[in-house]
Amino acid sequence: DAALSRAKETGKGRAVVYSPGDQGPPQHDISLEAAMFNAVREGEFLLYYQPIVNARSRIIEGFETLMRWKHPTLGMVPPVRFIPIAESNGLINLLGAWALKAACMQIRQFQEVAGRELYISVNISPRQFRSDRFLTVLDDALALSGLDGRQLVLEITEGTLMIDPTHAEDILARMVERHARIAIDDFGTGYSSLAYLKRFPISVLKIDRAFVKDLPSSTKDAAICNAILDLAGHLSLSVVAEGVETEEQLAWLDDQGCHYVQGYLTGKPMPANVAVTALKENLYTALLPADHRTGKS
Numbered sequence: 001d002a003a004l005s006r007a008k009e010t011g012k013g014r015a016v017v018y019s020p021g022d023q024g025p026p027q028h029d030i031s032l033e034a035a036m037f038n039a040v041r042e043g044e045f046l047l048y049y050q051p052i053v054n055a056r057s058r059i060i061e062g063f064e065t066l067m068r069w070k071h072p073t074l075g076m077v078p079p080v081r082f083i084p085i086a087e088s089n090g091l092i093n094l095l096g097a098w099a100l101k102a103a104c105m106q107i108r109q110f111q112e113v114a115g116r117e118l119y120i121s122v123n124i125s126p127r128q129f130r131s132d133r134f135l136t137v138l139d140d141a142l143a144l145s146g147l148d149g150r151q152l153v154l155e156i157t158e159g160t161l162m163i164d165p166t167h168a169e170d171i172l173a174r175m176v177e178r179h180a181r182i183a184i185d186d187f188g189t190g191y192s193s194l195a196y197l198k199r200f201p202i203s204v205l206k207i208d209r210a211f212v213k214d215l216p217s218s219t220k221d222a223a224i225c226n227a228i229l230d231l232a233g234h235l236s237l238s239v240v241a242e243g244v245e246t247e248e249q250l251a252w253l254d255d256q257g258c259h260y261v262q263g264y265l266t267g268k269p270m271p272a273n274v275a276v277t278a279l280k281e282n283l284y285t286a287l288l289p290a291d292h293r294t295g296k297s
């Protein structure tokens, strides 16, 4: 089975503990944890970039940075497997600091190619957010890259805000001082009240893929997306719909007033050099009439 073949691939002399059935991320993946420390030294972690596009024009407005781990024998280890481990052993602080700096530098190159301003959206884990060094890392990333804080979006989840709301309030205020914007990732899937939208200086809501994948046929998902768009409109927040895979989903979201989308339809997460090509092509594609763009006539 898959777990066994993966255990074999891991190689000789390593203790591998896979949970029975291997559903979801393993809880005690000792070999993976050991391999991670090695991977940091070997530089096996990479950043991929996924376009965030204007739903109407399809012009790329920015990119979300998504971490990848390219293991020499295991291949691509997905973030759902290694991020929780890094979060529990603290390695996320190191990886997150690297990702933030690298992403801020990378967006400068993307801007040169595009000849216009773009933004970069970076995921910040709960532990990273609570780290004493977080603001220093943020300042270093901005200083090193010369990027304006306005071009930086930090993606956090509802859960991150709820762990210690008083501390979160303080950190967010300092992010706002740097003009960085705050996005709520996976919006609507956490255990929190709407009160935090009043309390914290939030700029962007990212509608989780769970509410997008069955659009437009699911009347419940349509109602939830409409409610989020309505709420965001009244609070002057931007909305990005995640996981948009079909033309029908895009058309529906655009009709309902969702201004930004991100998903396989408009671009999968890709290495920086591929993103450069995508940026060059994007302007031409975006300028074509919709019929030509989608291949419909």
Ligand code: C2E
Pocket (backbone or CB within 6 Å): 050, 065, 066, 067, 068, 078, 079, 080, 083, 096, 099, 123, 124, 125, 155, 185, 186, 209, 242, 243, 244, 245, 262, 263, 264, 265, 269
């Ligand atoms: P996320 O921040 O919600 O990222 C969106 C996820 O949805 C990404 O998965 C992306 O590849 C996937 N996605 C985008 N469009 C589509 C689509 O049309 N269809 C489908 N099926 N999926 C789509 P990925 O890259 O596997 O990342 C998973 C999660 O891992 C992220 O969810 C984020 O929570 C975490 N993560 C990734 N990179 C980082 C990082 O640098 N730092 C931290 N702290 N977390 C990260």
Ligand code: MG
Pocket (backbone or CB within 6 Å): 064, 123, 155, 185
């Ligand atoms: Mg995200």
Ligand code: MG
Pocket (backbone or CB within 6 Å): 185, 186, 206, 208, 242
């Ligand atoms: Mg998300």
Ligand code: MG
Pocket (backbone or CB within 6 Å): 186, 208, 209, 242
């Ligand atoms: Mg998500």
